Amino acid sequence: MAVSISKGTHRAAAGWIDCAPLGRLPETLELLATRAGAETGKPLYNAGDAADSWYRLLTGAACECVLTADGRRQIVNFLLPGDLFGFCARSRHEFSVEIIVDGTAFARYPRRQAEELASADAEVASAIRQRAFESISRLQARMVLLGRTNALEKVSAFLLEMAERPSVGIGDDLVLPMSRYEIADYLAMAVETVSRAITTLKAQGAITLANSRQVRITDRLALEHASAESRRRSSLAPTDASGRVSRTVKLYTSSFASQERATSVRHAG
Amino acid sequence: MAVSISKGTHRAAAGWIDCAPLGRLPETLELLATRAGAETGKPLYNAGDAADSWYRLLTGAACECVLTADGRRQIVNFLLPGDLFGFCARSRHEFSVEIIVDGTAFARYPRRQAEELASADAEVASAIRQRAFESISRLQARMVLLGRTNALEKVSAFLLEMAERPSVGIGDDLVLPMSRYEIADYLAMAVETVSRAITTLKAQGAITLANSRQVRITDRLALEHASAESRRRSSLAPTDASGRVSRTVKLYTSSFASQERATSVRHAG
DNA sequence: CGGTGAATTGAGGTACGTCAAATTGAGTGG
DNA sequence: CCACTCAATTTGACGTACCTCAATTCACCG
Incomplete structure (x- = not known):
């Protein structure tokens, strides 16, 4: 099963698997990385753990997930080679990362250092921003999927x-x-x-x-x-779709708008 | 209906409504902004439009949405005062933004200038990164919601x-x-x-x-x-949940791992 | 007071979840 | 090499939560 990765238009840096659309990360960031392997079934980290690193998956596969109150697992993202993850707005992770296949390996970027580097190096900052925007796009696309589909x-x-x-x-x-x-x-x-x-x-x-x-x-x-x-049914009822397009909601709109205006004035004063 | 926004711990910049958890954006970024209002029912932009600006909602409400092939609207995000949006990994928006209430107003940040500013100003870059990470967190949380719930x-x-x-x-x-x-x-x-x-x-x-x-x-x-x-039913069947925890998958794992290893070697050579 | 769209309520059908059983397929031991 | 084991996957049967269609009520407005 020989596999060629070179099908894309992106060129890979020597020694790096380079699958993500936006290509490699800046060298300055990679210099921070330490490598680690992990075994199937073991979590890389759990929800609630300190979010002190960013990670990049090198080989194998993992998933970001939560265990819901009813004991089920909801996977919010599959992590595949090239994926950057572990971003967290807070100080603690909101999701666990579980290894899916044996031989999975990561690069680990100490968060403090990486953020300092992002502050100092515009190229790094831009790369991370791009990755984040991509994640957002992918998540939104997935949301559409999860929502309205059989x-x-x-x-x-x-x-x-x-x-x-x-x-x-x-x-x-x-x-x-x-x-x-x-x-x-x-x-x-x-x-x-x-x-x-x-x-x-x-x-x-x-x-x-x-x-x-x-x-x-x-x-x-x-x-x-x-x-x-x-989907055929909905083409029979296009009024439903157009009926859902929002129309002017005068009463609530005005009260809501004035509420906002009030706060605006408040802050301006 | 007088409303106080000052309940949070975040201080608002004079003249700016400041509801988002991470507070105001840097002054240098705000200097780029132009203001605009829009009417209910009108899109601010449509999916496929050039993504040449970032936006921040000032007052009112809007939503990011797509029209699916079957004519339905899927809303992927509600935009409320303080929300920064319009990020896009590509050059064209993947979602439309529709105004929900009258009197909605935005700040508009020309993308090229904002990105240049982000490259030049670490504070701006950090603020945007933080917002993006937050968006990711929120989206992931919503995904959990959309997924496994009645x-x-x-x-x-x-x-x-x-x-x-x-x-x-x-x-x-x-x-x-x-x-x-x-x-x-x-x-x-x-x-x-x-x-x-x-x-x-x-x-x-x-x-x-x-x-x-x-x-x-x-x-x-x-x-x-x-x-x-x-949820009570699932407590009767905890084996189901534990049964879903991934176990070692030897055959596929090894083939998958070697596939990755092969590409790794390939790039290293 | 009638007109209009939003929201609610009602009735019925169905796609999907649940439980249960059958099948496949890889790993193990004789 | 073949029987056995155990897990993953598939298939089957059935109940139900939600979607659809339809009618009614509600709230606002001219």
Whole structure:
């Protein structure tokens, strides 16, 4: 299974795996890094731990997750080679990071030093800012997914998302580093539903499976339009969509606006 | 309806509404800003427009949203006074911003200048980075919400989230700037379900309504544990949760790890 | 007082979650 | 090499929470 990473337009720095769209981090930042490996199943850190480092995943896979009050795991992000993570607005992490595959390795950037470097080095600051903006974009895109979609759409979009990640998808051949359970926790569905969706996609000829982890996308259009049937209903009721476009709300608007205006004046005085 | 914003620990710069947790932006950045107002229902910008500015909402309310292929609107974020937005990793916006209430006003920061300033001024860079990290935290928190929760939980969490926003909630009294439709599009539910959930919360004594926009939280604990009943089932099956904790996956792991190692060697050579 | 859109309430269908069983497939020991 | 084990995945059956469609009530406004 020889794999070529060079399919993208981005050039890799020697010695660095370089999968993320925005390419390598500045040398000055990399000089801070220490390397570490971790084993499957072990958390790199837990929610509530001190957020004293940033990290970058080098090889393998991990996920950012929370354990909800009902004992379930919600995966908020898969971390793949090249991903920078561990950012935290507060002093303590809000999420845990769990290793998904053996042989996963990280670079660790001491937060204080990295932030000092970001203050001193505009290139570093810019790189980190770009990564953060990217994260925001990805998270927002995922939110759209989680929100308004049925099972088939979610799984289809998930596969397409993975196909965009150089470390998972080479062309239309994917090697998924995560289990069905992890996919389920990522998409907020039951494992069984994930499995059924995959079966359906297979039956539709959109994908083929070499084994449960190796997926080949055979019909991209089918994936992209996975839910054409389920969407048909809404085309019958376009009034619903337009009906949801916000209209002027006079009473509340004015009271809300004046409330804001009041505070504005208050501060100006 | 006099409203005091000064409840937080953050001090406001004269003339600026200052609700966001991280306080005001550096003066040097504010000097770039131009002000603009907009009317309800009009988009500030649309998905696909050139992302040539960052924005900060001053008064009123707006939302970041996408129109999905089936004609629905998915709201990925509510924008309230103090919020900085319009960040974009690419050159074009991926989301539209729609005004929700009349009298909404923005500060606009030309992107090129702001980025140049961020490169030159570490304080600006740090402030923006902090805001971005915060956005990431909020988005991740919302993802947890969108994922694993029933209708009652979603609406309860939404109300608690709004109660955290100084421009919406003063103590436990909320004035929601958005309609039920917008709440529905935010939580990815049907309006009817939102309405029913609110009715249920009212019946449970967790909230009272002065009118449909003015909500008083009368029992925070009830909101925080809104779903105690619906969660009970999972306590009966803790094995499920532990069963989902990832275990070693030897075959795929090794192939995946060696794949990564191969690319690593490749780049090092 | 009628008009209008927002919000609520009601009734019914369905996609997905849950529980349970069958199947696959890799690792292990004889 | 083959039986056995154990976990991952798939398949099946069934109940229910939510979505859809429809009707009603509510709040504001001319």
